[in-house]
Amino acid sequence: MPLIISVPHGGNDDPASIPDRTCPGITSAIDIRTIEMANGIDSICKVDYGFQPYLVISYLKRTKLDQNRDLPEATCSNSTIAGIWNNYHLSIDTFITKINAKYPLALFIDLHGHGHTKERLELGYLLTGNELRNPANINPVSASVFNLLQLNPLLQVNQLLTGAHAFGTLMANNNFPAVPSQQDVAPLVTDLYFDGGYNTQRYCAAAYPKVFGWQIESNYTGVRNNQANRVNFAKAFLQSIMQFYTTNTSMDPATFGR
Numbered sequence: 438m439p440l441i442i443s444v445p446h447g448g449n450d451d452p453a454s455i456p457d458r459t460c461p462g463i464t465s466a467i468d469i470r471t472i473e474m475a476n477g478i479d480s481i482c483k484v485d486y487g488f489q490p491y492l493v494i495s496y497l498k499r500t501k502l503d504q505n506r507d508l509p510e511a512t513c514s515n516s517t518i519a520g521i522w523n524n525y526h527l528s529i530d531t532f533i534t535k536i537n538a539k540y541p542l543a544l545f546i547d548l549h550g551h552g553h554t555k556e557r558l559e560l561g562y563l564l565t566g567n568e569l570r571n572p573a574n575i576n577p578v579s580a581s582v583f584n585l586l587q588l589n590p591l592l593q594v595n596q597l598l599t600g601a602h603a604f605g606t607l608m609a610n611n612n613f614p615a616v617p618s619q620q621d622v623a624p625l626v627t628d629l630y631f632d633g634g635y636n637t638q639r640y641c642a643a644a645y646p647k648v649f650g651w652q653i654e655s656n657y658t659g660v661r662n663n664q665a666n667r668v669n670f671a672k673a674f675l676q677s678i679m680q681f682y683t684t685n686t687s688m689d690p691a692t693f694g695r
Contacts, residue, residue: 438693439540440490440678441532441650442478443547443636445504445525447471448496455501460513465500468550470661472496475548477671485675488694491532495525505547505634529640537647540688542588544678545650547636550661553629558615558660560605561633561652562598563641569598569616569623581633581641585649585686592685598622602684604651604677611673613660 446468458465475492483489495504502518503511504525511522529545536543551559563581568574577583577594586592597603598617605618616624624630633652641650655661660670679690 438482438486438488438490438690439536439542439688440544440546441529441536442475442490442492443504443529443545444468444471444475444492444494445547445636446499446549447473447475447494448498450496451498451501455497455518456515457500458503458513458515460510463503463510463513465498465503466552467499468548469657470667471548471550471655473664474655474661474667474670477667478674481668481671482675485672486679486690486693491536493525493528493532497521505549505636507635526639529636533640533645533648541647542585542686542688543648543650544682545637545640545648547634547650547652549631549652549654550657551629551631551654552657555628556614556656556658557621558605558608558613558656559624559631559654560615560617561631561637561654562617563633563637564598565632566624566626566628566630570626572599572622581637581651582649584641584643584646587646589686597685602681604681607677607680608673611677613670613673 472494479489479492502521508522512518533543563579572595575594577586580594582597599619599622605615608615609618609620631654637652640648659666682688682690
């Protein structure tokens with residue numbers, strides 16, 4: 438299917454042969470259970486729909502390598518692990534090429550976990566909280582869904598953020614609150630909010646005109662904290678993604694995998 442799920446921060450491998458990153462200003466927290474989330478989506482998609490997404494997963498601890506940063510910060514300039522970083526991104530590029538050979542668009546999801554107080558999904562479309570609070574002033578070119586808008590001129594950017602068939606709205610309808618969505622259009626000024634990182638910036642840019650997507654920062658309780666919740670999330674995610682494809686793109690999920 439035309440979906441890539443990237444999981445850059447869920448790894449726990451901690452080899453002594455790779456020194457810990459020590460450059461200033463880095464973040465090294467692990468996004469707990471995000472690998473299990475992605476594998477759950479993959480397994481349930483195969484059982485329920487008969488096809489699977491492409492997964493790209495980093496198993497190294499973030500103290501060793503950060504696959505959601507550019508190379509110098511990702512490795513703290515340790516050239517001996519540059520090849521690992523390159524292989525991760527080469528895998529994404531390879532899957533994009535495969536999808537684009539068969540489908541008009543690839544959907545790229547960068548899957549993360551947050552520890553913020555509000556228990557909701559934070560969807561990062563490369564738009565700040567302030568931009569979401571002022572939707573009339575949003576520049577569509579800045580959004581990570583701009584390539585989809587280019588191929589579907591009947592769509593408006595706000596439809597994809599907070600419309601009835603926006604991904605966040607569909608997830609909220611499936612009992613997984615999300616921001617932005619029709620139910621929760623923007624974070625408050627006082628809210629912490631992740632709006633998207635390096636991977637989303639890289640793969641949803643003009644250099645990849647047949648790719649669109651967003652970052653998902655998932656809350657822990659109710660989503661990642663146990664197997665039952667991860668299964669429920671996976672089912673809701675897949676239902677929402679299939680509806681999103683049907684409503685907002687020219688692609689029909691009934692044809693995926695053929």
